[in-house]
Amino acid sequence: GDSVTQMEGPVTLSEEAFLTINCTYTATGYPSLFWYVQYPGEGLQLLLKATKADDKGSNKGFEATYRKETTSFHLEKGSVQVSDSAVYFCALSDYGGATNKLIFGTGTLLAVQP
Amino acid sequence: DTAVSQTPKYLVTQMGNDKSIKCEQNLGHDTMYWYKQDSKKFLKIMFSYNNKELIINETVPNRFSPKSPDKAHLNLHINSLELGDSAVYFCASSQDDRFLAGADTQYFGPGTRLTVL
Numbered sequence: 001g002d003s004v005t006q007m008e009g010p011v012t013l014s015e016e017a018f019l020t021i022n023c024t025y026t027a028t029g030y031p032s033l034f035w036y037v038q039y040p041g042e043g044l045q046l047l048l049k050a051t052k053a054d055d056k057g058s059n060k061g062f063e064a065t066y067r068k069e070t071t072s073f074h075l076e077k078g079s080v081q082v083s084d085s086a087v088y089f090c091a092l093s094d095y096g097g098a099t100n101k102l103i104f105g106t107g108t109l110l111a112v113q114p
Numbered sequence: 115d116t117a118v119s120q121t122p123k124y125l126v127t128q129m130g131n132d133k134s135i136k137c138e139q140n141l142g143h144d145t146m147y148w149y150k151q152d153s154k155k156f157l158k159i160m161f162s163y164n165n166k167e168l169i170i171n172e173t174v175p176n177r178f179s180p181k182s183p184d185k186a187h188l189n190l191h192i193n194s195l196e197l198g199d200s201a202v203y204f205c206a207s208s209q210d211d212r213f214l215a216g217a218d219t220q221y222f223g224p225g226t227r228l229t230v231l
Binding site: 107 | 156157208
């Protein structure tokens with residue numbers, strides 16, 4: 001079945017450092033890909049998404065490119081802030097023809113230190 | 115103006131009890147979901163409903179029974195609670211435009227932390 005693999009955390013960075021969180025996927029069809037973020041004690045928020053190969057999703061300085069050839073959707077940010085500390089989830093949509101379900105990676109905890 | 119709301123936020127109960135979690139969305143979406151997040155933060159879908167009709171049931175024990183009185187509400191009832199049911203339960207909704215074929219964004223509620231003692 002479809003699956004998502006993302007790098008284990010925690011990832012600890014200093015403020016203004018460059019961030020990469022790796023995400024690869026396995027899918028039989030052509031899924032859409034998502035990054036969700038979960039701040040402490042809160043629900044999940046969509047960070048960005050890409051719906052087809054070579055699409056780049058971007059939001060709040062974060063970006064990720066849908067790479068079909070490497071089945072990857074790595075999350076990057078050029079300069080992280082303390083407020084970016086959260087758990088980041090990579091996900092793909094498994095569309096069954098009637099409704100879609102999200103298949104999530106295990107989440108990566110990012111801790112940014114001042 | 116909460117888009118997806120859940121009640122209660124915290125639920126602490128004894129093994130063997132029956133409990134319900136309620137979810138409401140005011141986004142006008144057609145599809146609603148329940149996800150379970152375990153202690154390691156892993157998220158897995160449990161159910162989805164489209165216009166009050168059950169679409170996805172991911173081999174969840176039949177102690178869990180979702181109920182959708184209308185397309186804006188999806189409640190989760192759990193019978194005979196077990197220790198392993200302790201988790202955070204998230205409700206979500208999406209428009210599910212068939213032309214987008216899975217590209218719809220799912221909007222999540224704040225979660226309900228269930229602790230079974």
